[in-house]
Amino acid sequence: MDRTLGLGARAMAAALIASGALVALPHPAHAATVTISALQGSTRISPYNGTSVTTTGIVTAIRSTGSSRGFWIQSASGDGNAATSDAVFVYRGSTTPSTTVGNSVTVTGTVAEYYPGSANGSQSLTEISGATWTTNSTGNTLPSATTISNATVPATYTRTNSGGSINSFTLAPTTYALDYYESLEGMRVAVGSAPVVGASNEYAELWVNVKPTQVTSARGGSLYSSYSSQNSGRVQIGTLLSSTFPTATVGDTLSGATGPLDYIAYGGYTLQATTLGTVTSGGLAKETTATQSTSQLSVATYNVENLDPTDAASKFTALASGIVGNLKSPDIVALEEVQDNNGATDDGTVSATTTLSTLISAITAAGGPTYSYTQINPTNDTDGGETGGNIRQVFLYNPARVGFTARGTATATTANSVTTSGGLAQLTYNPGRIAPSNSAWSASRKPLAAEFTFGGEKFFLIANHFVSKGEDYSLHSQYQDPARASETQRTSQAAQVNSFTDSILAAQSTANVIVLGDLNDYQFSTTVSTLEGGVLTDLVDTLPASQQYTYVYDGNSQVLDHTLVSSAITSYDYDIVHINSEFPDQTSDHDPQVVRITP
Known part of the structure; x- marks a missing residue:
């Protein structure tokens, strides 16, 4: 994910000025003096x-x-109006500002509205650009920080405007959380003591939630369980310090963070800490699922996040440890985001033999079985994801436990279909892709359907990785409700997979069908209800609400990964195994899940 998105406009303007194509006009001789x-x-x-x-x-x-250097200034006393911020950012580009905290300064410059990550519908950040300043005095006491707390943050996240911009509305900071945060833009704010709901990451960020009633997951996170459950108390914590950023896990507690409230592309309103305070551990441990009995078929799904041989050996080792130790060596593992043999090198390579043999060897070394695999190489650069990476779905299977018989020779563009044999449903190709030429799969991964046997029964598995939510506006967008443009394609994809499921069940109403993978959408979404289509049950819905999440994004614990089964599968144990999303040492950004089926 490009963390510099939104800085391009500034960089482009600077380049045009340097080239003479754009003239930087001088400030008017008589700038307006304002508070x-x-x-x-x-x-x-x-x-x-x-x-x-x-x-x-x-x-x-x-x-x-x-590339976004500068400094924040704040009025010593403010105007007493809760709807107006008393601070502003003075933007200096890539130049380090020559001033000191505690200085009283008089600044002259042009007021500008900057939209970080504008492609995501971001709100604006008011700033002063092209600034000059004089120092009036030094060593001044800083204005008191406003404590962001359960008492101050409204429970309602934002107003709506039929998908239109909310920029023109007068701020109502006691009614809407987004208005409250905007009213503090640039001001010194503090978090007294708050639970961590998003683990620290490589960008020196973490998330807290200052409203304890919104910490609703079984393990200390904030559940995103509907489009209206945005969890208004979530605040991102960044840092302006050169010291090491704290390592924090969901369920920990952060106390004493203080700094100006910024607005950035990824995460929105962010406390940029000048004091980080302390992190107290909540003791959260990674989960381990139960071991299946010999009579159960165990099936897992795991997004392995752009796995390829250029990754460090430690990633393969950690994935193997998770599959063997935490998932208990499932009989079949549907993998998403397996890249080709040289990853993002865009040279036409599509084979993933080295990627898969490296992973399988690591699993064996970790004490697991020697898995076999089945998959279909995609056509180069047609399935989305990282350019040159050629991600695809793969089935690992334990040949000592399950049967697999290849049938036909399907390529990336061959459409699978369903026939019958001996009165039972049968795939024409094993494995084969579902409707790969259909427009629903444009620049996206095509589902992989395969047929396995266990305990004398046949099981049809469909591994999926639907198109990402990258086109969607963020929850903190200026457009409310935020548009979910990518949902249209995912719903079309869901309809295709549902139709293929229908064809299996039309050939054999008692067929065991398992549809699983990274659907990039929620259990309450149109995408998932379309996929279910009256013939599949999403097993996420069978868990207690507090356990329904596979991914943590912007401090919201949410479901993106799913396992759905046909009505013939009635006896099962299902488990989302939380080993990644809540932790700073992630092997993947997704949690795997496993279902143990008793035929």
């Missing part, structure tokens, strides 16, 4: 947008690294 609160105004867009102004404040924090 910071007046500059910010009571809506998301400054009433002085595009205007040269002069304002005064105390430097509260400095960002001295990266």
Whole structure:
């Protein structure tokens, strides 16, 4: 994921100025003198947008690294209006600002509205660009930080505007959480003591939720269980410090973080810590599922996050440890995001033999079985994902436990179908892809259907990896409700897989069908209900609500991965095995899951 998305506009403007194609106009000789609160105004867009102004404040924090350097200034007293922020960011591009925290400065520059990650419908960040300043005094006491807490953050996340922008509305900080955060934009804020609901990551970020009633998962996270359950108390914590960022797991507690409230592309409103406080461990451990009995068929699904031989050996070792130790060596494992033999090198390679043999060897070394596998190489660069990576679904299977007989020779563009043999349903190709030329699968992974036998019964498995949610607007978008553009394609994909399932059940109403994988959509989505289509049951729905999540994004614990079964499968144990999404040491960003079926 590109963490610099949204900086392009600034970089482009700078390049055009340097080339002479764009002229940087000087500030008017008589810039308007305004307070910071007046500059910010009571809506998301400054009433002085595009205007040269002069304002005064105390430097509260400095960002001295990266391409968005600058400093925050805040009024010593503010205007007493809860809807207007008393602080603003002074943008300096790649130049480290020559000022010091505690200085009182008078700044002259142009007010601008910056939209980080604009492709995701982001809100704007009001800032002063092209600034000059003078220092009035040094060593000033910083304005007191506003504590963000259960008492101050509204339970309602945002107003709606029929999908339109909410920029023009007067902020209602006691009614809507997004308005509350916007009213504090740039100001010093603090988190007294809050549960961690999103583990620390490689970008020195973590998530807390300051509203304890929104910590609803069985293991200390905040569940995203409907489109209206956005969990308004979620706040991202970043850092302006050079010291090591704390390692935090979901269920830990962060106390004492203080810093200006920023707005960034990924995550939205973010406390950029000048003081990080302390993390207290909640003791969360990675889960291990039960061992299946010899009479049970165990089937798992696991997104292995762009696995290829260029990954460190430790990733293969960790995946193997998870499959053997935490999943208890399932009989069949549907893998998503298996890349070709040289990963993102875009040279036409599509074979994944090295990727798979390396993983299988690691599993064997970890004490697991020697898996066999079946898969179909995609056509180069047609299935989405990382360019050159050629991700695909793969079935690992334990030949000592399950039977597999290849049938036909299907290629990436061969459409599988269903026939009958001896009165039972049978795939024309084993394995084969589902409707690969259908527009539903444009630039996306095609489902892989395969037929296995266990205990004298036949099982039809369909491994999926639906198109990602990358086109969707974020929850903190200026457009509310945020558009979910990618859902249209996923719903079409779900209809294709449901139709193929129907063809199996039309040939044999008692067929054992398992549809599984990374659907990139929620258990309450149109995508999943279309896939179920009256013939499949999503096993996520059979779990207690507090256990329904496979992925944590922006501090929300949510379901993206699913296992669905036909009505013939009635006796089973199902488990989402939380070994990744809640932890900073992730092998993948998804949690695997396993179903143990008694035929």
